[in-house]
Amino acid sequence: MATNNIINAITEPFKTLRNTTFARLYFAQIASLFGDAFTWLGLALLTYEISPRYAAAILASALTLRVTAYIIFSPFAGVVSEKFQRKQILLITQFARMAIVCMLPFVNAEWQLYALIFALNVFAAFFTPTYRAIIPQIVEKEIYREANGLSMATFQLLSVFGPALAGIVAVWLGATQIFFVNGATLFIAILFILSIPKASLQRGVSSDNAVPQKTWGEVLKGIRLLFGNKIVRFALSIEFISAVAGAVVLVNTVGLVKTSLELDDKHYGWIMSVFGVGAAITAFLLGSLDKSKTRSVSLISGAMLIGAAISFANFVPYNGLMFLWILAGIGQTLADMPSETLIGENIEPKDQGKVYGAHFAFSHLWWAIAYPIAGFLGTQFPNREFLYGGIATIVLAIIAILMFRKSN
Known part of the structure; x- marks a missing residue:
């Protein structure tokens, strides 16, 4: 009996993948997160190439810009996800991120790195809240906890094992070329998103949200x-x-x-x-x-x-x-x-x-x-x-x- 309970606990989250919309969105997330591991390892190596002496300070500044972009733009991202087609938001942000990471190998100055990292995470700040807002709308209420758990567990696992694999690939491809790996994974994510019907991603979005309202008011409402x-x-x-x-x-x-x-x-x-x-x-x-x-x-x-x-x-x-x-x-x-x-x-x-x-x-x-x-x-x-x-x-x-x- 106990063995069956353990088996059910392990297999139950994967049953959420029977929902084809969630499955496609989930695999898009895997591709995106997997590539991110390559970008952040490549970023550490790139900062050392730009300035070996001040690499730690440059990396710390880049990571600070990352968090700053999230803090500033994420509240607006939630409002945008209710007013525009969510499929378009996902595609635009992924295309932009793909373009930016493919520019990183050509960086040769600190200011260029800071500008690209900030821009990269501005688009990430719009992608992630939109993705999270979609999940409770596309999966049945009874399996929402399992879908959310599977999504969060994937994020945790890739944050652990992704950089290790990225390190191996970096030895083979070189420090800067691994940014193109993230570009490729983001392209795969785009293909998964393209395969999802637009109407499926709009579930739960009220037509009232299309009525023009003050953005700041909507942001403050989200905080309230x-x-x-x-x-x-x-x-x-x-x-x-x-x-x-x-x-x-x-x-x-x-x-x-x-x-x-x-x-x-x-x-x-x-x-x-x-x-x-x-x-x-x-x-x-x-x-x-x-x-x-x-x-x-x-x-x-x-x-x-x-x-x-x-x-x-x-x-x-x-x-x-x-x-x-x-x-x-x-x-x-x-x-x-x-x-x-x-x-x-x-x-x-x-x-x-x-x-x-x-x-x-x-x-x-x-x-x-x-x-x-x-x-x-x-x-x-x-x-x-x-x-x-x-x-x-x-x-x-x-x-x-x-x-x-x-x-x-």
């Missing part, structure tokens, strides 16, 4: 709806707490492994892989296992788990750290993933586009705030950064829980 729903607001607060813990992991693990534990790059690669795998497996299974109407248990347990896991990181050997980082990956998915489902379940279909756009912007704003916090802990408390980061995570989670219960 995002923070106006109690459970969605609670989920967003947990996402911020999870971002603080996640940023501590991403920023400070390399120092913990290479300085404190005196190990090499290989060990750092393995430790970050298990973090990603823990997150991916949880995303894959969560949609199948969680059939409840509330996600509060997942949100609370996720925040507490990642906080507790990183709290002990300064005091364990490498094998212990491997175990803790699996738990941290699980906790991060439990804390982050319910927001996507909650928006689909609690926001009216005609408003979901603008709310997904607002959510995408604020979720990246949380990371923009969390990264400096993680950097401060790492520089000021080099032997206790994870302990203090974990304590802060747990304390913030308790405050969020108490405020949520008080509002009910």
Whole structure:
């Protein structure tokens, strides 16, 4: 019986691919995300070619521009997705991204790199919220959690294994030529999108949205709806707490492994892989296992788990750290993933586009705030950064829980 339950939990998310519209959109996402791994590895190599001495600063600036583009343009993307043909939005953004990544091999100056990276992520900021707003409209309500889980798990897995494969290909093709691989994958994504009937992607879009309205008003409405729903607001607060813990992991693990534990790059690669795998497996299974109407248990347990896991990181050997980082990956998915489902379940279909756009912007704003916090802990408390980061995570989670219960 238990074996059958496990098998069902593993296979159930793939049943969502019987929905041909979702399947085509899902494979377009795979192609796009797979190519992105090549671009971001190629970007690191390209910055070193431009300026070996200042490569880290250039890369950090490029990544900051990436987050900035998301924060500025994502709320508008949600509004645009409700007023224009979604198929056109997906195709235009993918064509533009394909053109931009194919220009990156010819960059020979910092300003060119910054301009292209910012433009690339402006179009990504329009693509992703539109993609997320489409999913709850094209899949049956009964399988939405599984579809969302499959999508999120794919993102996590490709973020782990994509760069590793990109590194292998880079040895074969060269540092700059791998940008053309992303161009090819984006072209494949375009072909999948072209195969989807236009009407299928317009489901849930009210004709009222075609009436001209002030864009700023619609953006503010998306933000009000995002923070106006109690459970969605609670989920967003947990996402911020999870971002603080996640940023501590991403920023400070390399120092913990290479300085404190005196190990090499290989060990750092393995430790970050298990973090990603823990997150991916949880995303894959969560949609199948969680059939409840509330996600509060997942949100609370996720925040507490990642906080507790990183709290002990300064005091364990490498094998212990491997175990803790699996738990941290699980906790991060439990804390982050319910927001996507909650928006689909609690926001009216005609408003979901603008709310997904607002959510995408604020979720990246949380990371923009969390990264400096993680950097401060790492520089000021080099032997206790994870302990203090974990304590802060747990304390913030308790405050969020108490405020949520008080509002009910």
